[in-house]
Amino acid sequence: MLRIKCLLLSLFLLYSLAGFTQGNNYVQDYTKFQGLALTPPMGWNSWNKFACNVDEKLIREIADAMVSSGMRDAGYTYINIDDCWHGERDSLGCIHPDLKRFPSGMKALADYIHSKGLKLGIYSDAGSMTCGGRPGSRGYEFQDALTYAKWGVDYLKYDWCNTEGLKAEGAYKTMAAALKKAGRPIVLSICEWGNDKPWEWGQTVGHLWRTTGDIFNCFDCIEDHGTWKSWGVMQILDKQDGLRKYAGPGHWNDPDMLEVGNGRLTPGEDRAHFSMWAMIAAPLIAGNDLRSMTKETVAVLTNKEVIRINQDSLGVQGFKFAVKDSVETWFKPLKGGDWAVCFLNRSKQTRTVDFDWKKEVVKDDLSDAELQMAGSEYGVKDLWTGTSLGTTSKRLKAKVPPHDILMLRLTRK
Numbered sequence: 001m002l003r004i005k006c007l008l009l010s011l012f013l014l015y016s017l018a019g020f021t022q023g024n025n026y027v028q029d030y031t032k033f034q035g036l037a038l039t040p041p042m043g044w045n046s047w048n049k050f051a052c053n054v055d056e057k058l059i060r061e062i063a064d065a066m067v068s069s070g071m072r073d074a075g076y077t078y079i080n081i082d083d084c085w086h087g088e089r090d091s092l093g094c095i096h097p098d099l100k101r102f103p104s105g106m107k108a109l110a111d112y113i114h115s116k117g118l119k120l121g122i123y124s125d126a127g128s129m130t131c132g133g134r135p136g137s138r139g140y141e142f143q144d145a146l147t148y149a150k151w152g153v154d155y156l157k158y159d160w161c162n163t164e165g166l167k168a169e170g171a172y173k174t175m176a177a178a179l180k181k182a183g184r185p186i187v188l189s190i191c192e193w194g195n196d197k198p199w200e201w202g203q204t205v206g207h208l209w210r211t212t213g214d215i216f217n218c219f220d221c222i223e224d225h226g227t228w229k230s231w232g233v234m235q236i237l238d239k240q241d242g243l244r245k246y247a248g249p250g251h252w253n254d255p256d257m258l259e260v261g262n263g264r265l266t267p268g269e270d271r272a273h274f275s276m277w278a279m280i281a282a283p284l285i286a287g288n289d290l291r292s293m294t295k296e297t298v299a300v301l302t303n304k305e306v307i308r309i310n311q312d313s314l315g316v317q318g319f320k321f322a323v324k325d326s327v328e329t330w331f332k333p334l335k336g337g338d339w340a341v342c343f344l345n346r347s348k349q350t351r352t353v354d355f356d357w358k359k360e361v362v363k364d365d366l367s368d369a370e371l372q373m374a375g376s377e378y379g380v381k382d383l384w385t386g387t388s389l390g391t392t393s394k395r396l397k398a399k400v401p402p403h404d405i406l407m408l409r410l411t412r413k
């Protein structure tokens, strides 16, 4: 009798367990796709230069220019359409592009971009409306993710306007789950401006997170818009303080897109901006008009040695080592024992850098890397002139013009 009762109980338990697992369709996977953005993403985004003036002709021409300028071959991959591509949702809730601006539709555009060996990025917002007042994804996350996957989208920048009552971590996890379910590997770029410390929860959710408000096209200024501010290149750099420990392969601090080539920075400032974004392992997302770049802008954006520092597979964000007379010394440990070094002159005067490698102890507690001076030396290469500056056995003396940078690679002999 006892055995029969026991058997019946086990059968009942098994049955309920089966019922529970079958009926439980509500378990979500709130994590991002693994294996994407193992080095900082590189590409282009429409916002800094074109704001809401986007259409398919522009995007196709930018893709063409990315190839003809040599940027694709230098490593740039993503063509990201920012705000304002949206039309209306239909009666079933599906989002459509603005057909006046994108008459061929997004799938055709994605196909074109893919045919060039590039990838397509798109933009949405966790709230009811985007910052530009277009339909947001709130309440439509799974549907939108399916639509993006169907179009062939590879990257989603997900913004944070009009999110009344939402909490960032939960909202971004919903979109991560939606993208996962849609099944296409899509990079998720968290854009909530650092408000809710995304570096503390973003690593499993997205591949990069904005750390600040928007960049402003100046080297050293703050632009006050009344209810919000945007930040110059140096202001954004200062706001990265303390965040390097959160970055690594597949999860990056995002200090916003580049202003290189947008005409307000001097050639030296463009170089310094690009070098520092490389040093802090920032995504390199160009924000200028690729169709009409000067030779100088192309030279900055396609400097292969500087890009190599950014894309180094160790994925360690660089750190500020010292500041003297408004000259900042930065170090970034690289795979295999090499180092990148920058002397950033933030002052308005030319400064002389005087650095005795043998006298300095450079040790990175985060990665455990150490500049090994005892009994060994490194070759020193200037990454902007391409010339050798000898070795670390010789003390470095160099002039750095105002708002400019000296960027070096130390290669172990």
Ligand code: GLA
Residues within 6 Å of the ligand: 047, 082, 083, 130, 131, 132, 159, 191, 213, 214
């Ligand atoms: C926010 C973002 C920007 C840009 C605009 C678009 O301000 O931070 O990068 O996407 O919205 O409206």
